[in-house]
Amino acid sequence: MKASDTLKQLPHKTIERLSQYRRALLICLDNKKDHIFSHEIAKIQHITPVQVRRDLMLIGYSGTLRKGYNIQELIDLISDIIDSNRGINVAIIGMGNLGRALLNYFSGKRHKLSIVASFDINPDKIGKSVNKIPCYNITEMEKVIKRENIEIGIITVPASQSMITAKQLVDSGIKGILNYTPKPVEVPEGVYLEEYDMITTLEKVSFYVKMENERAADHVIQRKNQGTVASDF
Amino acid sequence: MKASDTLKQLPHKTIERLSQYRRALLICLDNKKDHIFSHEIAKIQHITPVQVRRDLMLIGYSGTLRKGYNIQELIDLISDIIDSNRGINVAIIGMGNLGRALLNYFSGKRHKLSIVASFDINPDKIGKSVNKIPCYNITEMEKVIKRENIEIGIITVPASQSMITAKQLVDSGIKGILNYTPKPVEVPEGVYLEEYDMITTLEKVSFYVKMENERAADHVIQRKNQGTVASDF
DNA sequence: GATTAATTGTTAAATTTATAACAATGCAAA
DNA sequence: TTTGCATTGTTATAAATTTAACAATTAATC
Ligand SMILES: NC(=O)c1ccc[n+]([C@@H]2O[C@H](COP(=O)([O-])OP(=O)(O)OC[C@H]3O[C@@H](n4cnc5c(N)ncnc54)[C@H](O)[C@@H]3O)[C@@H](O)[C@H]2O)c1
Ligand SMILES: NC(=O)c1ccc[n+]([C@@H]2O[C@H](COP(=O)([O-])OP(=O)(O)OC[C@H]3O[C@@H](n4cnc5c(N)ncnc54)[C@H](O)[C@@H]3O)[C@@H](O)[C@H]2O)c1
Numbered sequence: 186m187k188a189s190d191t192l193k194q195l196p197h198k199t200i201e202r203l204s205q206y207r208r209a210l211l212i213c214l215d216n217k218k219d220h221i222f223s224h225e226i227a228k229i230q231h232i233t234p235v236q237v238r239r240d241l242m243l244i245g246y247s248g249t250l251r252k253g254y255n256i257q258e259l260i261d262l263i264s265d266i267i268d269s270n271r272g273i274n275v276a277i278i279g280m281g282n283l284g285r286a287l288l289n290y291f292s293g294k295r296h297k298l299s300i301v302a303s304f305d306i307n308p309d310k311i312g313k314s315v316n317k318i319p320c321y322n323i324t325e326m327e328k329v330i331k332r333e334n335i336e337i338g339i340i341t342v343p344a345s346q347s348m349i350t351a352k353q354l355v356d357s358g359i360k361g362i363l364n365y366t367p368k369p370v371e372v373p374e375g376v377y378l379e380e381y382d383m384i385t386t387l388e389k390v391s392f393y394v395k396m397e398n399e400r401a402a403d404h405v406i407q408r409k410n411q412g413t414v415a416s417d418f
Numbered sequence: 419m420k421a422s423d424t425l426k427q428l429p430h431k432t433i434e435r436l437s438q439y440r441r442a443l444l445i446c447l448d449n450k451k452d453h454i455f456s457h458e459i460a461k462i463q464h465i466t467p468v469q470v471r472r473d474l475m476l477i478g479y480s481g482t483l484r485k486g487y488n489i490q491e492l493i494d495l496i497s498d499i500i501d502s503n504r505g506i507n508v509a510i511i512g513m514g515n516l517g518r519a520l521l522n523y524f525s526g527k528r529h530k531l532s533i534v535a536s537f538d539i540n541p542d543k544i545g546k547s548v549n550k551i552p553c554y555n556i557t558e559m560e561k562v563i564k565r566e567n568i569e570i571g572i573i574t575v576p577a578s579q580s581m582i583t584a585k586q587l588v589d590s591g592i593k594g595i596l597n598y599t600p601k602p603v604e605v606p607e608g609v610y611l612e613e614y615d616m617i618t619t620l621e622k623v624s625f626y627v628k629m630e631n632e633r634a635a636d637h638v639i640q641r642k643n644q645g646t647v648a649s650d651f
Numbered sequence: 652g653a654t655t656a657a658t659t660g661t662t663a664a665a666t667t668t669a670t671a672a673c674a675a676t677g678c679a680a681a
Numbered sequence: 682t683t684t685g686c687a688t689t690g691t692t693a694t695a696a697a698t699t700t701a702a703c704a705a706t707t708a709a710t711c
């Protein structure tokens with residue numbers, strides 16, 4: 186089996202963590218350190234050192250005993266794995282609050298991942314540039330996506346428009362979609378789809394905060410009961 | 419074991435899906451339908467009907483055979499589980515591009531989850547309101563958080579400031595943190611933490627697009643080879 | 652030089668999560 | 682009425698993911 190075949194079978198979770206490791210390592214590079222231990226990476230990511238070592242084992246990287254992992258080497262290897270050689274172009278569809286924020290944020294963050302276009306339906310936005318990235322009319326999507334070789338689309342249109350936008354992207358030959366609207370879309374086999382709804386995450390936090398509150402309340406009751414029982418003796 | 423104990427043990431993934439089910443059901447309510455099948459929910463969420471039924475089993479909800487699940491009932495039950503009775507107040511720290519976008523977006527979306535304050539360090543932002551939510555000076559954090567009974571903080575300050583912000587939140591008695599900066603923070607036991615980096619998700623999409631490209635390229639090579647072999651006959 | 656401590660790499664086990672299998676039910680159509 | 686069929690609810694199985702266990706190695710220390 187070729188090395189590239191092994192990589193194809195990397196667990197999804199490992200892919201996510203590799204991206205996170207690289208992000209953390211890039212920050213560490215600044216701190217004049219050149220090596221890092223598995224437990225240091227683990228601490229940053231709130232996971233166990235074993236998890237880190239296992240992930241690195243899966244990508245075939247070996248550290249130095251008692252010195253840890255060479256930060257630059259590891260960054261390079263992770264980049265080899267998750268980045269595309271020739272780079273990948275990205276477009277944002279919907280230049281509203283979130284679209285503009287993302288465009289500003291992503292610009293220049295990654296070498297191999299460039300946002301090169303945005304699209305909107307509103308004449309006020311079309312033709313203007315945000316962060317040097319032009320905003321095209323949505324009607325030109327297919328033309329621009331083909332011309333600029335755009336492979337990934339980030340959807341930030343109003344939720345009601347998410348489906349139609351996804352369809353337009355697929356019809357334009359997009360390979361991957363990242364949908365930030367709270368309305369799930371459908372894509373055919375072969376188009377990779379990732380959806381994320383911020384409210385879900387906030388509700389999850391809310392749920393566990395609620396649980397912790399109730400647990401704490403229970404303990405108070407328990408303590409009170411214990412107190413009563415104890416005083417009975 | 420009490421019913422509430424069962425709920426405490428709901429898988430994390432189930433919690434996330436419950437939030438997503440409710441979101442989808444709320445949309446369905448508009449469409450004059452009053453019942454929904456497990457396979458319909460499943461289709462929307464890109465999962466299997468079994469998964470849906472299993473989740474609903476875990477929360478003890480029963481549908482009607484051949485009619486499916488009562489949408490309103492299910493919404494109410496999910497709300498009972500994930501919402502806090504008395505509601506939970508939320509603050510956003512860092513009124514920049516993302517913070518403003520989130521504030522606009524979240525406002526009024528959920529009954530039991532209210533953003534009631536924002537904080538910033540920049541005098542230009544302090545004292546102004548976005549969407550009727552006041553922006554306070556970061557120095558007033560503890561006072562405001564206690565006064566307004568804020569339990570969750572959403573961090574959208576520059577990455578370099580994430581740690582100090584998290585510490586300030588913890589010191590102010592916050593119960594849950596949602597960190598949207600790419601720099602992980604540390605919190606003590608008892609504070610629930612959720613972190614999300616949008617670049618990680620984009621890089622994941624990018625990785626699988628790359629993989630699909632390579633797979634497609636491999637197939638072309640295989641077809642070519644096969645073709646050559648065939649023409650040898 | 653031997654000993655100790657720290658760290659990696661890897662296999663094995665446990666846990667969590669998802670899928671499959673299938674009985675039970677009740678509506679609809681024959 | 683009866684048969685067929687779609688659907689639920691649940692237990693059993695499988696797959697994915699995490700954690701544990703531990704041998705191997707090296708550097709520092711005694
Ligand atoms: N703002 C946030 O923080 C936030 C957070 C999570 C999710 N979201 C989701 O992201 C989406 C955008 O949110 P927003 O706050 O930026 O909204 P917005 O209204 O500010 O922006 C939407 C933009 O999409 C454009 N648009 C509308 N229809 C279009 C179409 N058919 N094709 C192309 N462009 C179109 C509009 O002209 C507008 O510029 C929404 O679905 C929202 O639910 C936003
Ligand atoms: N913009 C995006 O789409 C996006 C996406 C993902 C992640 N992020 C992350 O979110 C964070 C904010 O991004 P942004 O684009 O809104 O940046 P921004 O610069 O527009 O906003 C940051 C805000 O935080 C305020 N601030 C700075 N230091 C502070 C402190 N110590 N306490 C309180 N407030 C402080 C600033 O005054 C500013 O208003 C960054 O960490 C960024 O990496 C942004």
